[in-house]
Amino acid sequence: MDWTSILAIYVLFWVISAFIILPFGIRNHAETGVDMVQGQADGAPVNFRPGRVLLYTTLLATLAFVLFYFNYTNQWITVEDIDFFGSIERLAD
Template structure:
């Protein structure tokens, strides 16, 4: 596998991981005592949004997911043939 493919696939895993870990640990103003919502702010906006923590969590999760992906690529645990749940397509009269 080329290094550019590795970077691109890891980036896809990282973005997916960022969206997966983003809601964990966030608190809305309803969940925090004494917090007043400012004028013009949404009531559902998180009070303790920490992008650095989200980036670290996403990086760790993306490393794990990419490691599993690359191990499957190297050792062929699950192949395209394994994912074919419908079997072979039927052959018509022309042999296709």
């Protein structure tokens, strides 16, 4: 696998991990008892910590990518393993 492919796949894992991590730990003004600023949306977060989000996102993406890469090199789960409907045989005909 080329390094550009590795980088592209890792970036995809990172973006997906960011969307998984973002909702955790966020509290709005109603949950924390903080007064709203004029013009603030009702669901705007009070305690957003971008550094923590970046750290957890990077850890989750790295773990997922390492599992993906080991599966890619060792072939633990292949297309034949997840072909529940016999699509490979139908395509061969």
